[in-house]
Amino acid sequence: MKFGFDNGPHLRDSDNTSKIMKRLFVALLPIILFSIYKNGILPYMEGYTNFFGAIKPFFMILFGVGTSFVTELIYFRFILKKKENLKEEIKHSYGMFPGLFLALTLPLNTPLWLVVVGAFVASFLGKLIFGGLGYNIFNPALVGNLFVIASYGALIASKGGYLNPMELDTIAGATPLTNLSNINYVGTSTKIIGPFGNLLDFLFGLIPGSLGETSKLLIILGFIFLVVTKVIKWIIPTTYVFVVFIMTWLIGSINDMGIWYPTFHILSGGLLFGAVFMATDPVTSPTTKDGQLLFGLGLGLLTVLFRFLTPYPEGVLTSILTMNMLVFIIDRIGAKAKFIKRYRYIPILVMSLIIIGFSIYIGNNMPGESVVDDRFKIINVEEADNLTVYKVSQKGFKGLIEAKITIEDDQITSVDITSQQESYWSEIEDKNYIENLIDNQDNIEDVDAISGATISSNALKAMISNVLKDYEVRK
């Protein structure tokens, strides 16, 4: 008797690939339609943009899907040298989805050629180069997204970033999470939620964000649909969101903020979209139940750490990619946990302790607004009769910004930057930001940060207001 050898899976049920694909598409369709409405048609009807602006989101999605499709076509035809049933092959390897998900995670103002480049990178470098569907270790769409944001982030930001034409006009600043990180994570709800409406706007998706991530309601509906039709497992998204909720709730209550604070964290950014559509990708997520639980715990922990402890406000993308790397270890633990009890409880116990420990640590170390700025240092002060010269330093994006600030008759007359290592300094110089700050020194908090050099411009702002505060005390 001869035995055949073949790779898994060996057990199949009646749900075939095209059925799963159709269900995924059904869950995504409302999100796609809403994003076209919110980013294209709504600004067009209100008269903020021309016809091209109205169809831009549709074209972004179309270009993403098309590029992914063509890439797979070329791969199957010319590299694997297959000739028949190319369409079936692409269908079975979910060929269109990297491009679709990529387009949905990109900011609206991404140029179309960049969508094409990103979709190619997502399909080719993220998936096909590993050997196609089932062999990729990273989520393809997120690889493409990381490529685009890491290399062309400043370009996108200079074109308006996440804001659609209407929001560019009405909302000063950036996405809710960037705003949160700018005000040091702690504040009243009017400062954190206020600029974008109320929490219902967050739920319905009328806030700035990437194409697909804003409408939380539709994402939740899609999640329920996908779980009921058994396309995705419910454990990962639920654990993920639950951990973020618990951690931000602890951080919030340590700093006297109500239940709105964790709700804000869940409803802003790409958290729900990432949890439902990205983290549950069957290829790059654990297959065992205990593994999925651990995966969700790790994702939640990493996302909160990225949001609070790094200058990058989002964190969902990075944490999913990081956890993708650990999937095979997690699955080993998960497989053992089926039979040995300590493998089930010890990792979860350890993770819970880490999660609670980090929440308390972050909660107690929030800088907030009222606390004295420890990034600011006075090097020396020279005082003449009506002239005061400060030599100060302020921590910026990369290193210390040092400056000589002259105050004449209670007014700052000049700010000479003596040394800096900022990455996006040219943005500051291009827009004469320092002159702008000097002109508006009496109400410096109202000066907007430069998008693309937010941290550097906020550091400059803080430096000048710190000098003024010190001058008041000295007088």
Add this chain to the structure above:
Amino acid sequence: MKKIIKWLMDENPLFVLCLGLCPALAVTTNFENGYLMGLCVMMVLLLSNITVSLLSRFISDHMRVPAYIMIIATFVTILELLLQTYVEPLSKVLGIYIPLIVVNCIILGRALSYASKHKLKDSILDALKIGLGYTLALGLLGFIRELIGSNTITIMDRISGLTGYVMKYEVFPTNDFIPNALFTSPAGAFLTMGLVLGIINMLRKGDVK
């Protein structure tokens, strides 16, 4: 032509043997750095191969490694001092990777496995083959990374003090092509290296069959 390519590629240290990866990933941010690093390695390799093949019969077997390291280190130190004196900008960019040639496995490997067992002429030919292959590989990596990463090709810039010419060209018109800074960062080095390795392996597969 085909023979030359085969001669260079058959035992290419970087793309086939996968040796000397550290400088290949670290210094190939532009074309000039790439091929000059390759030339430095080639000089040391040539001199050390000559010396080793001449001296090998006087060196007892269990003292081989320390003795060869001494020989290589001598040449590397000479090279380092020469670079510091005559082309200071270059030695600043290549930095630690020049002293690290001492422990570059290409050179010690060739000394142990080839030069100590072969005659002078064969050793010189071997050094040229490996050295040119390495220079070519580093140049290729530097070329790709610089082209995509900063839209320029630098042929002579840091060594212009020595040669008297500056040759640095912009390739595409700046309005049409926005360089991708990722490729000049370490992550881009891994990406380029992996892609080039993959393509070369794909081409070689046909050869072997």
